[in-house]
Amino acid sequence: xxxxxxxxxxxxxxxxxxxxxxxxxxxxxxxxxxxxxxxxxxxxxxxxxxxxxxxxxxxxxxxxxxxxxxxxxxxxxxxxxxxxxxxxxxxxxxxxxxxxxxxxxxxxxxxxxxxxxxxxxxxxxxxxxxxxxxxxxxxxxxxxxxxxxxxxxxxxxxxxxxxxxxxxxxxxxxxxxxxxxxxxxxxxxxxxxxxxxxxxxxxxxxxxxxxxxxxxxxxxxxxxxxxxxxxxxxxxxxxxxxxxxxxxxxxxxxxxxxxxxxxxxxxxxxxxxxxxxxxxxxxxxxxxxxxxxxxxxxxxxxxxxxxxxxxxxxxxxxxxxxxxxxxxxxxxxxxxxxxxxxxxxxxxxxxxxxxxxxxxxxxxxxxxxxxxxxxxxxxxxxxxxxxxxxxxxxxxxxxxxxxxxxxxxxxxxxxxxxxxxxxxxxxxxxxxxxxxxxxx
Amino acid sequence: xxxxxxxxxxxxxxxxxxxxxxxxxxxxxxxxxxxxxxxxxxxxxxxxxxxxxxxxxxxxxxxxxxxxxxxxxxxxxxxxxxxxxxxxxxxxxxxxxxxxxxxxxxxxxxxxxxxxxxxxxxxxxxxxxxxxxxxxxxxxxxxxxxxxxxxxxxxxxxxxxxxxxxxxxxxxxxxxxxxxxxxxxxxxxxxxxxxxxxxxxxxxxxxxxxxxxxxxxxxxx
Ligand SMILES: Nc1ncnc2c1ncn2[C@@H]1O[C@H](COP(=O)(O)OP(=O)(O)OP(=O)(O)O)[C@@H](O)[C@H]1O
Ligand SMILES: [Mg+2]
Numbered sequence: 001x002x003x004x005x006x007x008x009x010x011x012x013x014x015x016x017x018x019x020x021x022x023x024x025x026x027x028x029x030x031x032x033x034x035x036x037x038x039x040x041x042x043x044x045x046x047x048x049x050x051x052x053x054x055x056x057x058x059x060x061x062x063x064x065x066x067x068x069x070x071x072x073x074x075x076x077x078x079x080x081x082x083x084x085x086x087x088x089x090x091x092x093x094x095x096x097x098x099x100x101x102x103x104x105x106x107x108x109x110x111x112x113x114x115x116x117x118x119x120x121x122x123x124x125x126x127x128x129x130x131x132x133x134x135x136x137x138x139x140x141x142x143x144x145x146x147x148x149x150x151x152x153x154x155x156x157x158x159x160x161x162x163x164x165x166x167x168x169x170x171x172x173x174x175x176x177x178x179x180x181x182x183x184x185x186x187x188x189x190x191x192x193x194x195x196x197x198x199x200x201x202x203x204x205x206x207x208x209x210x211x212x213x214x215x216x217x218x219x220x221x222x223x224x225x226x227x228x229x230x231x232x233x234x235x236x237x238x239x240x241x242x243x244x245x246x247x248x249x250x251x252x253x254x255x256x257x258x259x260x261x262x263x264x265x266x267x268x269x270x271x272x273x274x275x276x277x278x279x280x281x282x283x284x285x286x287x288x289x290x291x292x293x294x295x296x297x298x299x300x301x302x303x304x305x306x307x308x309x310x311x312x313x314x315x316x317x318x319x320x321x322x323x324x325x326x327x328x329x330x331x332x333x334x335x336x337x338x339x340x341x342x343x344x345x346x347x348x349x350x351x352x353x354x355x356x357x358x359x360x361x362x363x364x365x366x367x368x369x370x371x372x373x374x375x376x377x378x379x380x381x382x383x384x385x386x387x388x389x390x391x392x393x394x395x396x397x398x399x400x401x402x403x404x405x406x407x408x409x410x411x412x413x414x415x416x417x418x419x420x421x422x423x424x425x426x427x428x429x430x431x432x433x434x435x436x437x438x439x440x
Numbered sequence: 441x442x443x444x445x446x447x448x449x450x451x452x453x454x455x456x457x458x459x460x461x462x463x464x465x466x467x468x469x470x471x472x473x474x475x476x477x478x479x480x481x482x483x484x485x486x487x488x489x490x491x492x493x494x495x496x497x498x499x500x501x502x503x504x505x506x507x508x509x510x511x512x513x514x515x516x517x518x519x520x521x522x523x524x525x526x527x528x529x530x531x532x533x534x535x536x537x538x539x540x541x542x543x544x545x546x547x548x549x550x551x552x553x554x555x556x557x558x559x560x561x562x563x564x565x566x567x568x569x570x571x572x573x574x575x576x577x578x579x580x581x582x583x584x585x586x587x588x589x590x591x592x593x594x595x596x597x598x599x600x601x602x603x604x605x606x607x608x609x610x611x612x613x614x615x616x617x618x619x620x621x622x623x624x625x626x627x628x629x630x631x632x633x634x635x636x637x638x639x640x641x642x643x644x645x646x647x648x649x650x651x652x653x654x655x656x657x658x659x660x661x
Binding site: 004011012015016341342344345346347348349350351352353355430431432435 | 489492494495496514515518519521522523527529533534535536537538542546547549550551555578594598
């Protein structure tokens, strides 16, 4: 019987080509866009090398120093005590303004205050700010360099194609060694396969290549660079006790909120020597996701940014899936209403209500599955072209099969529901009435 | 075979109340070929629908094939319709999405009949109405008379004990009409099928065993 239902569904769908096309287009296009969106987030937030630890990361990106200015107003109150004037002066301070400076950190400040937090397993400082020029065969190549320490490699677990990361002693000894990204190996050395031990000249210094890492497929700043060097090779571009070019990533031992709190309380120990210039220091440690959200929607509280962005996203995605679902329901309902006399005829010749319902449900299942398949293929093709064109930068989209199945399930659910409800209503009609509503 | 006791059908709408059937008492025995005549709107189709369990009477008792079908639940009614009844509707009611042969095999689809057997039986039924060469056409590609004959093939393919035909020759010329009449008579004589047929044609009515006349929902002869 199932075979009959499928056969029947196929016949009906192939007979109603225009209708079927519209429905399939709706289903498959929706699925495709959903797949693209989610695979983008999967690429950015999926737990993949080198971002496997992303959910345990707490990032110290910026430090804010604030100068709050006060005006003191003296109020003199005069009273008379047995004819003698008594002056009673009260002082009232009023916040009259503030000036704020925000920047990344001075290296030493990070080293001194945040290395030994209780709830962290590891910490790394890195400096990704500046672009550098290198020359290949007389042509200039602009590359991004990350100056980092040795624990960087434990926190960001890069896949090494060959070679190794630099270690702590190389960092302290200011060794002129480099780990380079696959893309730089290609652009700098060309087809030459043996790049280990070769040299790259940056800012008139020669660095020996000791490792090549696979290009990451997501886009956080510290990892999408072309080259990694021991940070001791970097020059602090400005001498300031607080500000500099460095950021820090803390690998929490599980409780990121605790790590954040510890970092904040550690920041209270930083003494503000320049009392007259700044009198308040603000540190806002963020998780990886908050860092991302903050860039899209700024709120003083990074947790709120993330919340806002998350809800916005959920809202948009639901809206996006809701519109075609409503359309699907609408089409299905009107289609089944159109077929009320078919239902009447089938029942007159002995179809039971459940057989009628099964038939319509099968039609919807077959239709949704075909739509799903097309959507899957479309998404696949679209991803291929997006990845080829590099229009999302380093981000490489991948098919997220489980999400695809979830979306398909949603479509199936609504497809079945929208077939079932009107069919249920029609099957309850007296056969004569079903026959009369729409003459075949 | 078919027994109606005091059967009435009243259609109520907001503005008007129509008595489509008024206290009909009727007994049709097995193997009988009965024709029903009467002016348009007198309740002929309604009577047929009530007998065929397509509509419920407002009042009265119906027994078909010795069974008090009124008390059946919907599943049992479906089975009964499927096994015992065949319909030819006044306006064909073919399913436009299905080919001719798929339309014809409809009653068998709801029985346990293999696909191969369904195909054979349907082809045979189509052959008996002279449409074997149109098996793979769709209803929209057929003339009115051809549609009528497909509807007949569908009604007889399951070899029902009772055939309810609402103007089966209404859309046919007299030659084709006579041929359809021959098919029905043959079915009645060879398979002992009980047939109730609505017709406007005195000549057709004359060829049946008995003629009922309805007028304004009441039986007048
Ligand atoms: N669903 C309905 N609601 C209200 N009145 C109805 C309904 N169906 C039929 N009627 C009325 O019941 C009466 C009998 O209708 P029926 O279809 O049985 O007539 P008929 O004898 O078959 O006519 P014809 O020869 O034109 O087919 C008519 O007056 C019709 O208007
Ligand atoms: Mg009628």
